[in-house]
Structures are given as structure tokens and as C-alpha cells.
Amino acid sequence: xxxxxxxxxxxxxxxxxxxxxxxxxxxxxxxxxxxxxxxxxxxxxxxxxxxxxxxxxxxxxxxxxxxxxxxxxxxxxxxxxxxxxxxxxxxxxxxxxxxxxxxxxxxxxxxxxxxxxxxxxxxxxxxxxxxxxxxxxxxxxxxxxxxxxxxxxxxxxxxxxxxxxxxxxxxxxxxxxxxxxxxxxxxxxxxxxxxxxxxxxxxxxxxxxxxxxxxxxxxxxxxxxxxxxxxxxxxxxxxxxxxxxxxxxxxxxxxxxxxxx
Amino acid sequence: xxxxxxxxxxxxxxxxxxxxxxxxxxxxxxxxxxxxxxxxxxxxxxxxxxxxxxxxxxxxxxxxxxxxxxxxxxxxxxxxxxxxxxxxxxxxxxxxxxxxxxxxxxxxxxxxxxxxxxxxxxxxxxxxxxxxxxxxxxxxxxxxxxxxxxxxxxxxxxxxxxxxxxxxxxxxxxxxxxxxxxxxxxxxxxxxxxxxxxxxxxxxxxxxxxxxxxxxxxxxxxxxxxxxxxxxxxxxxxxxxxxxxxxxxxxxxxxxxxxxxxxxxxxxxxxxxxxxxxxxxxxxxxxxxxxxxxxxxxxxxxxxxxxxxxxxxxxxx
Ligand SMILES: Cc1cc2nc3c(=O)[nH]c(=O)nc-3n(C[C@H](O)[C@H](O)[C@H](O)COP(=O)(O)OP(=O)(O)OC[C@H]3O[C@@H](n4cnc5c(N)ncnc54)[C@H](O)[C@@H]3O)c2cc1C
Ligand SMILES: Nc1ncnc2c1ncn2[C@@H]1O[C@H](COP(=O)(O)O)[C@@H](O)[C@H]1O
Numbered sequence: 140x141x142x143x144x145x146x147x148x149x150x151x152x153x154x155x156x157x158x159x160x161x162x163x164x165x166x167x168x169x170x171x172x173x174x175x176x177x178x179x180x181x182x183x184x185x186x187x188x189x190x191x192x193x194x195x196x197x198x199x200x201x202x203x204x205x206x207x208x209x210x211x212x213x214x215x216x217x218x219x220x221x222x223x224x225x226x227x228x229x230x231x232x233x234x235x236x237x238x239x240x241x242x243x244x245x246x247x248x249x250x251x252x253x254x255x256x257x258x259x260x261x262x263x264x265x266x267x268x269x270x271x272x273x274x275x276x277x278x279x280x281x282x283x284x285x286x287x288x289x290x291x292x293x294x295x296x297x298x299x300x301x302x303x304x305x306x307x308x309x310x311x312x313x314x315x316x317x318x319x320x321x322x323x324x325x326x327x328x329x330x331x332x333x334x335x336x337x338x339x340x341x342x343x344x345x346x347x348x349x350x351x352x353x354x355x356x357x358x359x360x361x362x363x364x365x366x367x368x369x370x371x372x373x374x375x376x377x378x379x380x381x382x383x384x385x386x387x388x389x390x391x392x393x394x395x396x397x398x399x400x
Numbered sequence: 401x402x403x404x405x406x407x408x409x410x411x412x413x414x415x416x417x418x419x420x421x422x423x424x425x426x427x428x429x430x431x432x433x434x435x436x437x438x439x440x441x442x443x444x445x446x447x448x449x450x451x452x453x454x455x456x457x458x459x460x461x462x463x464x465x466x467x468x469x470x471x472x473x474x475x476x477x478x479x480x481x482x483x484x485x486x487x488x489x490x491x492x493x494x495x496x497x498x499x500x501x502x503x504x505x506x507x508x509x510x511x512x513x514x515x516x517x518x519x520x521x522x523x524x525x526x527x528x529x530x531x532x533x534x535x536x537x538x539x540x541x542x543x544x545x546x547x548x549x550x551x552x553x554x555x556x557x558x559x560x561x562x563x564x565x566x567x568x569x570x571x572x573x574x575x576x577x578x579x580x581x582x583x584x585x586x587x588x589x590x591x592x593x594x595x596x597x598x599x600x601x602x603x604x605x606x607x608x609x610x611x612x613x614x615x616x617x618x619x620x621x622x623x624x625x626x627x628x629x630x631x632x633x634x635x636x637x638x639x640x641x642x643x644x645x646x647x648x649x650x651x652x653x654x655x656x657x658x659x660x661x662x663x664x665x666x667x668x669x670x671x672x673x674x675x676x677x678x679x680x681x682x683x684x685x686x687x688x689x690x691x692x693x694x695x696x697x698x699x700x701x702x703x704x705x706x707x708x709x710x711x712x713x714x715x716x717x
Contacts, residue, residue: 158535158537175648238512238513239503239506239513240506240507240510240512240513243503243507262496262648263647263648265647268515268516268530268670269499269503269513269515269516270496270499270500270515271499271500271502271503271506271513271515272503273500274471274499274500274501274503274504275503275504275506275507277472277504278472278475278503278504278507278508279507281576281579282579283579283580284470284471284472284500284579284580285580286471286496286500287496305641306495306496306497307411307495307496307497307588307597307642307650308411308412308496308497308585308587308588309412309585309586309587309588309642310585310586311470311582311584311585311586312582312583312584312585313470313580313581313582313583314580314581314583315579315580315581316579319579324648325648326635326641326648359543360542360543361512361542361543362506362510362511362512362513362541362542362543362544363512363513363514363539363540363541363542364539364540364542365537365538365539366525366538366539366540367537367538368530368535368536368537368538369535369536369537370534370535370536371529371533371534371535371536373534374678374692374694375694377678377690377692377693377694377695377696378694378695378696379685379690379693379695379696379697379698380695380696380697380698381685381697381698381699382697382698382699382700382703382704384703385707386681386697386698386699386703386704386707386708387697387703387704387705387706387707387708387709387710387711388707388708388711389697390679390681390695390697390704390708390711391708391711391712391715393679393694393695394656394679394712395715397677397694399601399655399656399677400623400712400715400716
């Protein structure tokens with residue numbers, strides 16, 4: 140199987156994030172691999188391992204696909220060191236500030252060009268927090284959408300993928316045929332740490348850089364625009380008490396004072 | 401007057417409170433048409449609970465395709481309705497299903513999409529709270545019809561009753577929309593407590609409960625609150641995953657959030673930081689959750705919660 144994993148480099152979740160001219164300031168913050176995408180990489184490795192592995196010339200290959208600035212190659216290296224085979228980085232100045240329509244268009248066009256069998260995503264990027272890209276890629280490719288998976292099983296022979304979907308609607312069992320887009324929730328597995336061997340091997344793996352001209356697509360002007368972004372005043376310093384046996388009573392007094400009961 | 405479409409929000413086969421919130425926001429923008437994608441045979445019965453003054457038309461589509469094919473089927477039908485009614489905006493509840501439907505609809509109709517809005521003004525400017533609630537962003541859709549998902553519990557619903565007209569329609573969906581097949585569904589178990597994302601008060605327990613949620617539940621019940629949990633608690637199997645609050649759980653913004661035995665990891669805060677008031681009970685004065693508390697008790701939840709429960713019960717009687 141040709142497996143693709145969509146990964147994104149995001150600002151470190153602990154870093155203080157700022158908006159500059161209506162866009163998230165991505166230059167002056169530490170950037171990391173979106174942690175939810177680590178579960179997608181791990182699941183791709185497990186699917187490959189269950190069906191003959193992803194060694195050179197073997198039954199499966201795992202290609203990372205990322206849209207982002209050149210700097211995203213740092214996050215890609217980490218993902219390669221976990222065991223993926225190669226990567227495609229779509230970097231283009233016209234993509235600065237790309238919205239979900241543009242991102243899904245770019246990712247879908249790369250996926251269509253390489254005709255992948257299985258596309259695995261995380262459920263959410265910790266910066267955009269939209270949880271829409273996997274569904275939008277499935278829509279653009281016209282293939283099965285198997286998202287929010289807490290379990291995935293693939294049968295390459297019958298080309299069938301089955302998942303357990305976990306969401307506000309409860310638990311659903313669903314399936315579809317390859318090619319399919321899967322997104323995974325963090326309950327699905329425990330991502331592996333890159334081994335020393337993996338880190339060394341990753342240095343020799345190829346990151347193919349492409350721009351939009353190579354892909355033969357262009358991006359329309361933005362579908363949504365930020366009018367302004369205003370920092371909210373930090374929460375006013377709260378009251379803190381130490382329980383000396385009366386903590387519960389003080390708490391109730393606070394509730395009553397604030398008219399919360 | 402321009403038309404605004406809202407997608408009635410169903411959980412299992414019940415309409416949620418969010419539907420009325422969507423209608424309230426939509427009525428500011430234009431004439432509201434509610435699209436109800438109901439299981440076969442349940443359309444008219446469900447429609448009866450949508451008699452809000454804010455709603456002008458009720459478009460009832462009885463179909464089992466959403467139960468069988470999920471997100472793709474809902475987006476397919478909605479896009480046909482958008483072609484038919486040419487709305488200026490489509491408002492949908494912000495959760496996994498709603499956001500995915502919005503995303504696919506945006507592709508189908510070449511429209512912009514905004515998720516997790518906490519408000520939308522009459523001129524279609526959406527407000528979002530980003531970066532853990534530290535920044536307010538206002539944005540606008542610049543192409544196509546505005547597709548916006550609204551976070552449950554963000555605005556006060558106008559429940560005034562009215563008499564919308566009812567239209568029954570049916571739609572075919574394409575073969576592509578049938579590529580995903582749902583073979584079984586287990587809706588979340590609902591106890592007697594309010595739904596997490598709709599509740600005015602949420603009381604949550606974390607690793608500090610050590611698996612004993614009884615004091616958390618008792619306090620929640622004294623307040624008529626929903627019960628939430630940190631990932632540490634759901635991972636340990638102490639509480640169902642459907643109650644997890646946080647980045648990979650539910651986002652809640654109640655009037656009051658009470659965090660008991662929760663340290664306040666960034667992933668937990670991501671799901672509760674926009675709560676109006678926050679109360680914390682934690683043994684460790686260094687726990688980061690205190691940074692966002694309006695009222696914090698440094699103490700053992702097994703001592704503080706029973707006393708607080710008694711106090712609330714006494715006050716209420
Ligand atoms: C990809 C990813 C996604 C995640 N998503 C989520 C998410 O959606 N939601 C979420 O919650 N977490 C999430 N997490 C996990 C998060 O990072 C934390 O590990 C988790 O929130 C910790 O839960 P906790 O606060 O209950 O436990 P801990 O961090 O162990 O804190 C327990 C607290 O209880 C206090 N305590 C102990 N005993 C008592 C007592 N008797 N009385 C009072 N206080 C006591 C302690 O002082 C401590 O502060 C995610 C992590 C990752 C990597
Ligand atoms: N720029 C990107 N490059 C590659 N994959 C992405 C990108 N943005 C989003 N994704 C994928 O889509 C998932 C959901 O992201 P989002 O819809 O932005 O919350 C992520 O977990 C990634 O797998």
C-alpha cells in the first residue's frame with residue numbers, strides 16, 4: 140500500500156501566540172510537529188507493519204505530506220525519524236496565511252498526483268483547531284471519509300478499511316474502500332519515540348520540495364478574512380484560600396456572592 | 401430579505417438546545433430556514449419542537465442516508481438545499497460532525513468556512529476566541545455563502561414560540577456520498593444530568609479523585625451541573641470518554657466550571673478556559689490551574705467537596 144500521512148508544523152502549544160496583521164505569528168515562536176499528527180504517523184507505521192512492513196522495496200511505503208514554510212522540514216525530520224520513508228513539503232510564498240479551502244486543495248492535489256491508497260491525518264491542528272481538513276480532503280478526492288478513528292483495521296486484499304469513530308455522537312463502526320481518508324484520535328495508540336537508528340536514518344531520507352507551479356495549481360484569494368484580533372484582558376487575579384476545614388463554606392459563600400446559585 | 405439556513409442539531413434522535421441558539425443568531429441576519437435531516441418517520445414529530453418565533457421555514461427532509469453514510473450524506477443534501485434556496489449563510493453546531501459537514505459544504509459550494517464562532521453579528525462578522533481564550537478574533541467570509549459553525553452554549557437562545565411554515569422535501573445523494581458506510585452506532589449514555597456542552601455549570605474531576613467520582617457527582621447534583629473529567633481520568637477508565645473536557649475532548653464554556661483534582665495542563669485548559677467563572681480545588685498550591693481560577697481552594701477535594709455540597713444543599717432548601 141502507498142500510505143500518506145498529512146502532518147503540520149505548529150507553534151509550540153506552550154508558547155505565547157500572537158496575531159500580526161490578522162495572521163498567526165509563526166516566525167517568532169518555537170515550532171513543533173503537531174502532537175496529534177504523531178498518532179497518525181504511529182498508526183501508519185502500525186498498519187504497514189501489520190501488512191509486510193515499509194522497508195525499502197517492500198510491500199508498503201509511508202510518505203509524509205506537509206504544507207508549510209521551509210522551516211517545516213524540522214518537524215518533517217522528526218516524523219521521518221519515527222520511521223516514515225520520505226516526505227513532500229509544499230512550500231510557496233502564495234500560501235502564507237492559507238485558509239482551509241486552500242490547504243485542502245493543495246493537499247488533495249498532491250495526494251491525487253501520487254495516487255495513495257490510504258491517507259492518514261490527525262484530528263486537529265493545535266493552531267487552527269478546525270478539524271475540517273481530513274473531511275475536506277475526502278470531499279475533494281471523492282473517496283471514503285473515515286474520521287475520528289479510535290481503532291483502524293485495513294485489509295489490503297479486499298481493499299477494505301474499517302474504523303471505530305469516537306465523537307459527541309458516541310461510538311460508531313464504519314467502513315469504506317481504499318483509497319480512503321482516515322483521521323485518528325489520540326486514544327488510538329502510543330506514538331513511539333524515534334530511536335537513535337531512526338534519527339540517523341532520517342538524515343538520509345529525501346524531503347521533496349514542491350511549489351504550486353510544479354503542482355500546476357493556483358490558489359484563489361482568501362475565502363475568509365480576519366478583520367481584527369484583540370488580546371483579551373487576562374483573567375483578573377482570583378481569590379485563593381487554604382482549606383482549614385472551612386474551604387467548602389468559603390466556596391459556597393463565593394458562589395452565593397457571585398450569584399452562581 | 402435574505403435567507404439564512406441552519407442545520408437542526410440532533411444528538412441520537414433528539415434535538416439539542418444548540419438548535420435554538422443557532423436560530424437566535426440566524427434571525428439577526430435574515431429569514432431563518434431550519435433544515436431538519438430526520439430519520440424516516442420522525443420528521444414531523446421532531447419538527448414540532450422547532451416552533452420558535454425566530455424560525456420562518458422548516459424544511460423537513462426524512463432520510464436514513466445520514467445514519468448510514470454520515471457526514472458526506474448530510475453535506476450532499478445541504479449543498480442541494482443551498483443551490484435551491486441561495487442563502488447568505490449556513491449556520492451549524494460546532495462539534496466533530498458539524499465542523500466536518502461545514503468543511504465539505506464549503507468545498508462543494510466554493511464558500512469560506514469559519515469554525516467555533518462564539519457569536520455572529522447581523523452583518524455576518526464571526527467572533528472566535530483563540531489561543532486558549534486569550535485573543536478575540538473577528539472575521540468575515542469573503543467568498544460564497546458564509547458557512548459558520550457556532551460553539552454550543554455561547555449565546556442565550558430566544559425560546560419564544562412561533563409558527564414556522566413546514567415544507568417536506570426529499571433528495572437523492574450521489575454514489576460518492578455513499579462511500580462511507582456506518583454499520584453500527586451507539587449513542588453516548590445519558591444519565592439524568594445535563595449534557596456537558598449545554599450545561600450552565602460543569603464540575604470536573606481529574607487524577608486527584610483517584611477513581612472516586614462520588615464527591616464530584618454529589619457536588620454536581622447539588623448544583624444541577626454536568627460532570628466532566630480530565631484525560632487522566634478518562635484514560636484510567638474512571639469516567640467515560642464522552643465526558644472528557646479538553647483539546648481532544650469537549651469544549652465547554654459554562655457560567656461556572658469547577659475543576660477538582662485537575663492540574664491544568666494546556667490540553668485540558670483548551671477545553672474550558674473560556675468558562676465565565678472558574679473554581680479550583682487542588683492540594684498543590686503550585687498547580688497551574690490556579691492561574692486561571694477566580695476562586696481557588698488549596699485543599700483535599702475529599703474534604704472540601706462534601707462540605708460544599710452540604711452548604712449548597714442547605715442554601716437551596
Ligand atoms: C495529544 C494530547 C491530547 C490531550 N488531550 C487532553 C484533553 O482533551 N483533556 C485533558 O484533560 N487532557 C488532555 N491531555 C492530557 C494532559 O496533558 C494532562 O496529562 C491531563 O489533563 C492531566 O489530567 P489531570 O489534571 O487530571 O492529572 P494530573 O496532571 O496528574 O493532576 C492531578 C492533580 O490533582 C491534584 N490532586 C491529587 N489528589 C488530590 C486531592 N485529594 N484533592 C485535591 N487535589 C488533588 C494534584 O495536585 C494534581 O494537580 C492530552 C495530552 C496529549 C498529549
Ligand atoms: N498545512 C498542513 N499540512 C499537512 N497536513 C495538514 C495541514 N493542515 C492540517 N493538516 C492535517 O489535517 C489535520 C486536521 O487539521 P485542522 O483541520 O487544521 O484542525 C491535521 O491533524 C493534519 O493531519
